[in-house]
Amino acid sequence: MDIREDLFYTESHEWVKFEDDTTALVGLSDFAQSELGDLVFVNLPEEGDEVAIGDTIADVESVKAVSDVFAPVGGTVAAVNEELLDAPEKINEAPYEAWLCKIEGISDKTGLMNADEYEALIAK
Amino acid sequence: MEEKVLKTPLYQKHVDNHGKIVPFAGYALPVQFSGVIAEHMAVRTALGLFDVSHMGEVSFKGPDALANIENLLCNQYATLAIGRVRYSPMLNKQGGVMDDVLVYRMGDEEYLMVVNASNRHKDVKHILKYQFGDVQIEDISDGICQIAYQGPNAEAALKTILSDDVIPQKYYSFVNDVNVGGVNCLVSRTGYTGEDGFELYSKAEDAEKLFDILVGAGADFGLALCGLGCRDTLRLEAGMPLYGHEMDDTINPFEVGLGMFVKLEKPSFIGRQALVAAGEPRRARIGLRMIGRGIAREQFPVYHRDKPVGATTSGTHCPYIGAPIAMAIVEAPYKIEGKILKVEIRGKLVDAEVVPLPFYRRQK
Numbered sequence: 001m002d003i004r005e006d007l008f009y010t011e012s013h014e015w016v017k018f019e020d021d022t023t024a025l026v027g028l029s030d031f032a033q034s035e036l037g038d039l040v041f042v043n044l045p046e047e048g049d050e051v052a053i054g055d056t057i058a059d060v061e062s063v064k065a066v067s068d069v070f071a072p073v074g075g076t077v078a079a080v081n082e083e084l085l086d087a088p089e090k091i092n093e094a095p096y097e098a099w100l101c102k103i104e105g106i107s108d109k110t111g112l113m114n115a116d117e118y119e120a121l122i123a124k
Numbered sequence: 125m126e127e128k129v130l131k132t133p134l135y136q137k138h139v140d141n142h143g144k145i146v147p148f149a150g151y152a153l154p155v156q157f158s159g160v161i162a163e164h165m166a167v168r169t170a171l172g173l174f175d176v177s178h179m180g181e182v183s184f185k186g187p188d189a190l191a192n193i194e195n196l197l198c199n200q201y202a203t204l205a206i207g208r209v210r211y212s213p214m215l216n217k218q219g220g221v222m223d224d225v226l227v228y229r230m231g232d233e234e235y236l237m238v239v240n241a242s243n244r245h246k247d248v249k250h251i252l253k254y255q256f257g258d259v260q261i262e263d264i265s266d267g268i269c270q271i272a273y274q275g276p277n278a279e280a281a282l283k284t285i286l287s288d289d290v291i292p293q294k295y296y297s298f299v300n301d302v303n304v305g306g307v308n309c310l311v312s313r314t315g316y317t318g319e320d321g322f323e324l325y326s327k328a329e330d331a332e333k334l335f336d337i338l339v340g341a342g343a344d345f346g347l348a349l350c351g352l353g354c355r356d357t358l359r360l361e362a363g364m365p366l367y368g369h370e371m372d373d374t375i376n377p378f379e380v381g382l383g384m385f386v387k388l389e390k391p392s393f394i395g396r397q398a399l400v401a402a403g404e405p406r407r408a409r410i411g412l413r414m415i416g417r418g419i420a421r422e423q424f425p426v427y428h429r430d431k432p433v434g435a436t437t438s439g440t441h442c443p444y445i446g447a448p449i450a451m452a453i454v455e456a457p458y459k460i461e462g463k464i465l466k467v468e469i470r471g472k473l474v475d476a477e478v479v480p481l482p483f484y485r486r487q488k
Contacts, residue, residue, distance in 0.1 A: 062160075
């Protein structure tokens with residue numbers, strides 16, 4: 001299982017990559033994509049959406065099921081990765097390249113885990 | 125109450141091959157190995173192997189075997205020759221589809237009925253309740269391994285281990301007592317994928333040996349180990365109904381598009397009176413192809429404009445077609461090809477077009 005040292009994670013298996021203190025990219029961890037299986041559909045948030053930690057910001061569907069993606073931090077959606085709309089399989093192929101959205105003006109980042117903590121979580 | 129999860133005779137093979145194991149119909153079975161899409165495509169373009177040992181088998185032997193089958197099932201069996209297989213819905217007294225089954229004619233007075241795993245105990249109880257005359261009926265499911273070998277390369281792969289005369293040539297025919305690398309098998313040209321292929325039955329104790337032989341024979345033919353995930357996407361793409369989804373004990377066979385398997389000209393069978401009394405079907409099974417963005421899953425409401433007209437029964441993104449599709453049961457007047465209906469996908473109404481079934485038909 002690929003866990004990147006430079007990222008932060010949530011209990012619901014999103015990853016967060018900070019570009020600076022208040023701006024970050026958000027995606028799904030390798031563990032998440034592996035559990036979900038082949039992804040075939042993605043719904044993304046809209047630029048300008050205000051999100052709080054735990055809000056549903058996107059959903060991803062595999063052949064088998066649908067799964068919600070939750071905001072790992074609070075802030076404003078600054079950009080979405082529209083490339084994924086036509087190619088959701090990129091999340092399976094390269095989960096840490098396939099960011100879903102960029103959140104800026106981050107005001108709340110409580111509860112994030114570092115790589116070691118996340119590794120311990122998925123080892124359970 | 126704790127439910128005991130049963131294992132098929134191939135359970136250890138699934139674990140050894142890193143299958144992702146899930147509970148299904150009381151059995152621990154693999155939902156996938158390499159991935160649903162890859163396995164699905166392997167069956168459409170090459171060859172896939174499925175463990176379907178969870179299916180139930182009931183044997184009928186004796187002078188009244190045929191009479192019992194004819195009473196239990198709405199299709200015609202008097203005309204079924206030895207070595208042939210025939211599909212039928214099995215109806216309850218109310219005319220509802222309590223299961224759908226395959227019947228093999230094994231001999232003059234001997235038949236084998238293959239039933240869905242999830243319905244096995246209900247079916248056996250029903251069959252024994254209506255048993256009459258001189259017939260021995262036995263549930264032999266636990267002693268049997270069943271492997272499905274499906275895909276355009278299935279026949280070529282079998283030819284590397286079997287002579288031509290023991291490979292059934294016609295669809296829905298079979299050859300019994302075939303020696304497959306030392307394992308005695310019934311080789312049947314049937315399947316649940318919409319693709320050419322075979323189902324092989326052996327004794328449970330020979331299961332692992334048969335598995336190894338078939339995996340070996342398929343190695344040069346693009347064989348993939350397949351799980352329940354692609355079994356479902358394949359049958360859905362092929363427009364095949366599944367008990368518990370398209371049909372259940374309250375839906376009659378005409379409503380689910382299985383009228384061609386109901387022989388009302390037979391003087392009697394269980395459910396016949398109720399079907400005759402019910403008259404024209406009020407509901408119909410349709411195929412839907414999503415136009416808007418979204419994947420319809422089972423039991424999503426279907427609307428015509430603002431009016432609820434039914435619900436989806438199965439739905440997914442179909443790998444070979446490359447688009448989201450669904451089957452639905454709707455009020456009969458809405459079964460019009462090209463009609464635009466709406467499916468409610470988590471609060472949003474998404475357009476879908478009524479399209480003919482099956483979604484996929486193999487080139488012959």
